[in-house]
Amino acid sequence: MNRIYYFSSTGNTLAAAREFAAKLGDTELLSIADLDRAGEVDLSDADTVGIFFPVYCFGLPGIVQKFISRIVKGSGKYVYSLCTCGGMKGSAAYILEALLKERDIKLAISFSLTMPSNYIPRSIPVSENRMEKLFAKASRDIVYAVRAVKKRKTEALLHVFPFDVFGDAVAQKAVAFLSNYDRYFWVTDKCDSCGLCEKICPDSNIIMMNGIPTWHGHCEHCLGCLQWCPKEAIQFRKVTLKYKRYHHPAVKAEDMILKICR
Ligand SMILES: Cc1cc2nc3c(=O)[nH]c(=O)nc-3n(C[C@H](O)[C@H](O)[C@H](O)COP(=O)(O)O)c2cc1C
Numbered sequence: 001m002n003r004i005y006y007f008s009s010t011g012n013t014l015a016a017a018r019e020f021a022a023k024l025g026d027t028e029l030l031s032i033a034d035l036d037r038a039g040e041v042d043l044s045d046a047d048t049v050g051i052f053f054p055v056y057c058f059g060l061p062g063i064v065q066k067f068i069s070r071i072v073k074g075s076g077k078y079v080y081s082l083c084t085c086g087g088m089k090g091s092a093a094y095i096l097e098a099l100l101k102e103r104d105i106k107l108a109i110s111f112s113l114t115m116p117s118n119y120i121p122r123s124i125p126v127s128e129n130r131m132e133k134l135f136a137k138a139s140r141d142i143v144y145a146v147r148a149v150k151k152r153k154t155e156a157l158l159h160v161f162p163f164d165v166f167g168d169a170v171a172q173k174a175v176a177f178l179s180n181y182d183r184y185f186w187v188t189d190k191c192d193s194c195g196l197c198e199k200i201c202p203d204s205n206i207i208m209m210n211g212i213p214t215w216h217g218h219c220e221h222c223l224g225c226l227q228w229c230p231k232e233a234i235q236f237r238k239v240t241l242k243y244k245r246y247h248h249p250a251v252k253a254e255d256m257i258l259k260i261c262r
Contacts (some may be wrong), residue, residue, distance in 0.1 A: 001045070001047060002021075002024055002027040003028050003030060003050070004017050004049075004050040004051075005030050005032070005051050005066065005067065006029060006030070006051075008033060009202065009220070010114070010228075014248070014255060016084055016138060017029055017050070017143065020052075020145065021213070023143065024048075024149060024150065032063060033063065033202035033258060034258060034261075035067065041067065042071075042074040043075040043079065043105075044072070044077070047077060048077070050082060050149070051079065051080075051096065052120075053081075054085065055084070055085035055086075055090060055092045055093075056221070057174035057178070058091050059174065060096060062175050063203065065095075065099060068096070068219075069072060069099070069103075071105065071208075072103075073103050073105075074261070079100065080109045080148075080149055081093065081096050082110070082111040082112070082113065083112045083113070083222065084113045084114075084138075085117075087117070089112045091162060091168045091171045094111040094167060095167075095171060095174070102174055103105060108155075109148055109149075109154055111148075111229060113137075113141055115135075118206040119223070120226075120227075120239075120243045120245075120246065121237065121240060125244050125246055138175070139144075146231075179220075179221070180217060181219060182215035182217060183217075185225070186234075186235050187233050189214060189233075190231040191231060193211035193212070195206065195208050196228060196229065196230065197225035197228070199223050200225065200253065200258065202258065205217070206225055224256060226240060228245075231244070
């Protein structure tokens with residue numbers, strides 16, 4: 001049996017994980033956001049384990065880093081990774097390789113897919129046409145990656161200075177900084193108190209108070225709340241007022257709702 005652990009806020013990584021799993025066969029998909037945060041993660045019962053995540057600040061989201069720290073040392077027969085990004089994967093693979101090494105696990109091979117960037121405070125949304133091209137290329141890359149995993153291919157990471165030496169420290173600092181950024185979220189009067197933001201927040205950082213979402217300082221900064229809000233009522237500073245929201249077209253809001261209650 002194969003297993004893929006994934007984290008996704010706007011569906012790019014989830015869509016990639018689904019496509020990958022369908023091609024690989026006999027694969028269970030587990031959402032990292034839905035796992036018990038206190039428990040250990042034992043990989044030993046799966047023949048292959050994929051760790052799928054979006055790149056944040058050239059590195060790994062905090063929730064994925066914490067997940068890796070809970071992996072049982074030395075478990076995992078064949079562990080590989082796939083990241084999705086807006087075109088700049090930075091040091092993500094080096095950081096993952098180092099974190100897995102601390103768990104006595106070798107990263108067999110890593111893949112990356114360029115997808116539409118969901119970081120709307122910094123990137124202009126891509127056109128429909130460009131999106132189609134990115135998805136088509138991602139599908140072709142998945143075919144190649146699945147073939148490599150089926151053959152249990154290993155490929156040492158090509159270390160490229162300065163990303164391999166300095167990149168990880170910078171990226172990890174930047175990601176740690178993101179948790180305080182939730183003080184810049186605010187809500188317009190379009191909010192109809194549906195509470196979807198509270199249900200999809202991977203860190204249960206959003207609490208509805210008097211019908212309005214409030215953020216509580218332990219944010220992944222995944223932007224899921226802002227991107228999925230059906231009324232586009234959630235804003236980040238003023239910059240998001242002018243941008244269209246994004247989520248992967250094959251993924252629905254229900255797919256992002258947490259299955260466990262914290
Ligand atoms: C906080 C944050 C930081 C990001 N940093 C990067 C980055 O450094 N490089 C990049 O190419 N894309 C970056 N992105 C874009 C995402 O990696 C990309 O859109 C990814 O496919 C989203 O996956 P998801 O839809 O599964 O959440 C960032 C997105 C967020 C929310």
